[in-house]
Amino acid sequence: MSAAAAVAPAPVSMAGPSPRADASPGARWPRALYVHVPFCLSACPYCDFVVYAGSAARGPRSLLPALAEALLAELELRADELERTVERPTGAALETVYLGGGTPSLLAPRQLGRLLEAIDRRLGIAAGAEITLEANPGPADRGDPAAFAAAGVTRLSIGAQSFVPVELRRLGRRHGPADVATTVALARSAGMGSVGLDLLYDVPGQTLASWWATLEAALALAPDHVSAYALTIDDPDVEGLTGPTGDHLPARPGARQWRERARAEQDDDRAAGLYLEATELLEAAGFAWYEISNWARPGHRCRHNLVYWRRQAYLALGPGAHGFDGARRRWWNAARLEPYLAALLPDPGGSPRLPPGGEERLDEGAALAEEVILALRLSDGLDEERLERLAAMPQLSEALARARAADLLERNGTGRIVLTRRGRLLAGELFAHLV
Numbered sequence: 001m002s003a004a005a006a007v008a009p010a011p012v013s014m015a016g017p018s019p020r021a022d023a024s025p026g027a028r029w030p031r032a033l034y035v036h037v038p039f040c041l042s043a044c045p046y047c048d049f050v051v052y053a054g055s056a057a058r059g060p061r062s063l064l065p066a067l068a069e070a071l072l073a074e075l076e077l078r079a080d081e082l083e084r085t086v087e088r089p090t091g092a093a094l095e096t097v098y099l100g101g102g103t104p105s106l107l108a109p110r111q112l113g114r115l116l117e118a119i120d121r122r123l124g125i126a127a128g129a130e131i132t133l134e135a136n137p138g139p140a141d142r143g144d145p146a147a148f149a150a151a152g153v154t155r156l157s158i159g160a161q162s163f164v165p166v167e168l169r170r171l172g173r174r175h176g177p178a179d180v181a182t183t184v185a186l187a188r189s190a191g192m193g194s195v196g197l198d199l200l201y202d203v204p205g206q207t208l209a210s211w212w213a214t215l216e217a218a219l220a221l222a223p224d225h226v227s228a229y230a231l232t233i234d235d236p237d238v239e240g241l242t243g244p245t246g247d248h249l250p251a252r253p254g255a256r257q258w259r260e261r262a263r264a265e266q267d268d269d270r271a272a273g274l275y276l277e278a279t280e281l282l283e284a285a286g287f288a289w290y291e292i293s294n295w296a297r298p299g300h301r302c303r304h305n306l307v308y309w310r311r312q313a314y315l316a317l318g319p320g321a322h323g324f325d326g327a328r329r330r331w332w333n334a335a336r337l338e339p340y341l342a343a344l345l346p347d348p349g350g351s352p353r354l355p356p357g358g359e360e361r362l363d364e365g366a367a368l369a370e371e372v373i374l375a376l377r378l379s380d381g382l383d384e385e386r387l388e389r390l391a392a393m394p395q396l397s398e399a400l401a402r403a404r405a406a407d408l409l410e411r412n413g414t415g416r417i418v419l420t421r422r423g424r425l426l427a428g429e430l431f432a433h434l435v
């Protein structure tokens with residue numbers, strides 16, 4: 001599962017056949033880079049990330065080597081495009097690189113090392129940058145954390161999801177709880193600077209007791225960061241996201257029935273109880289809540305995801321990946337692997353070109369609404385400067401005032417507007433009223 005994909009703002013409309021090379025006014029040089037690796041050993045039925053499973057992911061027909069080459073080609077073209085359209089500040093270098101998926105721990109360490117070297121050569125990677133790799137914990141797909149650390153990875157984000165074997169089986173996961181413990185131990189002995197666990201709640205058959213057991217088992221491994229996301233069951237086909245330039249793949253056979261059964265078992269009140277349980281247990285264990293679904297020990301907030309939530313510029317590579325120019329323009333690569341590879345790895349004599357995709361351009365009102373929503377996701381909330389700018393947007397100001405009256409928002413001790421605990425539970429509905 002890609003935490004980065006889960007947190008990056010989604011486009012609200014689909015557009016043209018390929019990303020345009022011109023940036024929007026106010027575009028900034030990116031401080032972060034997301035790389036999507038769209039392969040998993042098998043596909044989980046709830047997952048709607050861009051994933052190819054089975055023979056594409058391993059064995060003699062694996063497409064990983066082709067992807068590794070294509071990412072290098074895309075990096076060159078994206079860097080060229082940036083240099084043509086955005087002024088590069090002196091000394092600019094990436095502060096974060098995030099390899100998400102899919103299962104990027106399927107990359108061979110030498111493929112990863114080569115990619116990071118090329119990124120550093122072309123865009124610069126700052127000293128002390130955060131370099132995150134998502135890893136699945138099973139022995140066949142966690143890779144070698146020591147070799148990843150040697151290649152430059154500083155942070156491992158482990159897709160644990162649950163520590164209850166029957167829940168893992170229901171979710172279609174390949175690993176067991178002991179595999180998570182082994183992966184954490186390997187990451188620690190590799191000297192990985194930060195280790196995070198991703199968990200899922202509101203999953204089929206889950207109870208308050210089984211969620212408690214998952215949280216306690218996670219805490220027993222002493223991670224630095226915990227993400228707890230509610231299982232969301234979407235239908236990208238119905239949402240119109242799976243066309244030739246869409247950023248999603250059509251639902252896999254069998255997945256739709258699984259999702260219908262799972263959705264029938266979900267319950268908003270139970271989900272709220274599970275969320276509150278996580279909040280209490282994690283905060284009692286010394287984790288600070290800093291984003292609706294994320295908690296960290298001091299110094300271990302995910303710097304990459306903060307770039308998304310602070311609406312700063314980021315570049316992206318890989319099928320289905322999204323980039324943002326820090327102002328008004330979002331763009332994405334189409335999800336389909338074949339056209340992605342064909343564009344970037346042409347036949348001999350051809351030249352690589354940017355893959356198909358789409359873009360959207362936000363008007364001033366939409367950009368400000370997005371900024372407000374993203375800021376409210378964070379414990380930092382909305383500052384005075386943003387509140388003053390909101391004065392020019394009476395509808396948005398009034399919606400925020402209503403939310404305060406309904407005890408969804410409050411002014412904290414430093415004068416910022418933040419979500420209340422009730423607001424965190426109802427954030428989805430609140431944000432729907434702000435767009």
Ligand code: SF4
Nearest residue numbers: 001040043044047102
């Ligand atoms: S392992 Fe993660 S990315 Fe892969 S199919 Fe399962 S949920 Fe999706």
